[in-house]
Amino acid sequence: MGRATITDVARVAGVSIKTVSRVVNHEPNVRESTQAKVEKAIAELNYRPDQSARNLASHRSRLIGLVYDDPSAYDLPSSGYIIRMQKGALSACRAAHYELLIHPCDYRKKQVIAQLKSLIEETRPAGIIVAAPLSNMPKVVGAIESTGTPFVRLSPGKRNGKQLSVATNDREASAEMTRYLASLGHTRIAFITGHPRHKAVGNRLRGYRDGLQQSGLTFSEQLVVAGDNSFSSGEAAAAELLGRKPPPTAIFAANDDMAAGVIRVADRLGIDIPRQLSVAGFDDIALARQVYPTLTTIRQPLATMAERAALALIRDAREDHSSKGTEVVPATLQIRESTGPAPV
Amino acid sequence: MGRATITDVARVAGVSIKTVSRVVNHEPNVRESTQAKVEKAIAELNYRPDQSARNLASHRSRLIGLVYDDPSAYDLPSSGYIIRMQKGALSACRAAHYELLIHPCDYRKKQVIAQLKSLIEETRPAGIIVAAPLSNMPKVVGAIESTGTPFVRLSPGKRNGKQLSVATNDREASAEMTRYLASLGHTRIAFITGHPRHKAVGNRLRGYRDGLQQSGLTFSEQLVVAGDNSFSSGEAAAAELLGRKPPPTAIFAANDDMAAGVIRVADRLGIDIPRQLSVAGFDDIALARQVYPTLTTIRQPLATMAERAALALIRDAREDHSSKGTEVVPATLQIRESTGPAPV
C-alpha cells in the first residue's frame, strides 16, 4: 500500500483537494463541519503531507540552517555550546514543523565561504542562524547576505540595528559578576581577557570595568592579563597573577576554560579555593560542574537565543517579511563553590 | 531575476531538459561534447537543481536522520560524542549532497516513540542512523523498523546480522589496553565496570578478561568493582580498590568519566599518577585531555562509524536495496600521561 496523498483524503472526505489543503494549512474560511470531515479522513488514512511537494508548490522550504564554527576542528571542549544551540533551535523548529540543518565549518579554511554558499543554494533554507564567532565575520555574513536568504546572527554582546540578531548582555552580566565578587569583600579582583578575535569577549572586559566602578573599586592594569580563551592560557595568566605582590583574592576569567586553568594552577600552588582565592568564569560549560571546586560562572542562554532566532526566522518566512533589530536575552549568574568571601 | 531552472539550462545548451538532468545526475550515455555544453550552460546560469522538485519527482529525499540520546537532558559531558558523530555523518552527507537531520531525544520520556515516528513520517528521510544507547532499545528500533525506513545502528560492541549496523571492537580494544598495561609490568590490574544497561560496557569487561589471559595474568574478582558510568561511581570504586591490600597498580575504568573519578581520588590520597598508579579509561572524551595527568584511553572512531553508516544508507538509497550485516571500525589506544611502568 502506497502512502495516502491529498487526493485520497479528498476522496474519502468527499471534498476537493484544495479544501484538504486548507484544513492542513489552517487556512480560514472552512466550515467546521467540513473541517471535521477532512480531519477524520486524515486520521483514517494516516495522511501526512509530502514536504517536497509542499516546498515545490509553495516555493519555500521548511528548513532552518544553523551555521557555526566547528569545534572538533580544533578539539575545544566547547561542544556543549553547540548542543545547547542545536537544542534551542530544534525546539522552535519542531513546534513549527520545520527541520534543522546543521553546518559546522572551520572558519580558518579557505573554502568556507564557497561551501556555505553552495549549501544555501542547494538547500534553500527558509532562514539561517549564524553563531558566534562566525556571526562577527564580515565575509561570512556577507556571503549569506549575498544569497538573499534571511538570517539571524547569534552574537553575544554585539548589537546591530540593520540586521536581525539575538544577543546576550555579556557586558551587564560581567558587571554583575564583578559586583558580586566585590560584595563578597574582594577588592583585588583580577581579570583574564579572552581571544581578541571573539568580540563578545571585549564586552566582558568592559563589563568588568563597569562592575568595578559600580562597586567603588578602581581599575588597575596590574590586575588584567591577556589570555586567548584556552585552558593553558588560563594557567599562564593565573601563574602570572598569583605571583604579584599582593596577589588578587579573586580572578574572573573571560571564559570557563581559562578559569579551569586558574583552578589547576591554584591547586598546584596549594592555594585553597575559595578560602584564599575566588575564581569565576564565563560560559557555564559542562566542565564548570566537573572541576573541583565547581566553578562559579555566567550562563549564556544559548538555547533560548537559538530558539528565538529560529522563531524569528520562521515567523518571517510565514509573514513574508523580515524583522530587524536585536533581541537581548539576559545571561544569568551561576554561583557555585569556587567563589566565597574574601580572606581577612 | 528568478533562479535558473533546468529549462533555462536546456535552452542555453541547446538540448532537452532530460539531457541536462542526465548530466546533473551523472547518468551514463551522454556524449562528452554534449556534457561539456551543458556544463558550460550550468556554470553560466549558476544553475542549482531544486531539491524539492528532485525529491518529489524521484520519490526519495536526500535527508539522513541522526537519532541519538539527548545528553543535555541530563547534562552529561558526552556532547563531544555527538559532535563527532554529527561530523562523521555530515562529511558523508555533504559529499553525496545529502542533508543531515538531527533528532536528539530523551529515551526516558514516554513520547519518544511517537515523536520519532512522526518525525520520520513527516520528513521521510532516506535513512536513519540510530546511535547507542538508543540502538539497543527494542522499542526504538521497532518503531523505526515499523516505518519501513532503512536504518543503521551505531552500536559499539554489538553485532547483528539481521540489520545493518556499524560497531567498534570494544572487546578487542579493551584486551589491547589490558595487554598494554601488563606489558608495562603491571600484574594487579583492576577494572571498574560500567552501567549494566549499556551493552557495550559488558564487552569491555570481557575484553579485560581476554587481555589478562593473553598476558598470562589470572582474573580475580577482588580486582573488579562495579561502577555506573558516572564520575562519582568512579571515585567510589577507586576508594574501594585503593583500600585493598595490596592495592592494584593499575586501574582500567570502563569509561573516561569513571577514570577521571579515579584520578581525583588518587590525587586526594596523594597517590602519584603514573608513578604509583596507572589509570586508563575508555571513550576519549574531551575531559581526557583536560585532566591532570592526561588520561590514557581508548578512542572510539565515532566519526568514522557515523560516516560509514551514512554512506551505507546513501548507497542503499541509490541502489534501491538494503545491505545487511555489521561493519566493524576498530577503536584505537590513546596513550597519554596517566599510565606508566609498574612501581618496583
Add this chain to the structure above:
DNA sequence: CAATAGTATGACAGCGCTGTCAATAACTGC
C-alpha cells in the same frame, strides 16, 4: 425581495524535476 457583500468550495494550472519509452544516431560484423 433584489442587490450587495461576504463566506465556502472547487477546477485547474503549474512548481522543477525524474522516469518511461520511443526515436534517432552511431556503430558493429559480415
Add this chain to the structure above:
DNA sequence: GCAGTTATTGACAGCGCTGTCATACTATTG
C-alpha cells in the same frame, strides 16, 4: 552496404501539493 546492436537524445506524463481565480452558496441590507 545492410541488418542488428548499442549509444544518445528527446517528448511527455506525472510526482503531490499550493496559488489563482471562478463559482456557488449564505448572510445582510434597504
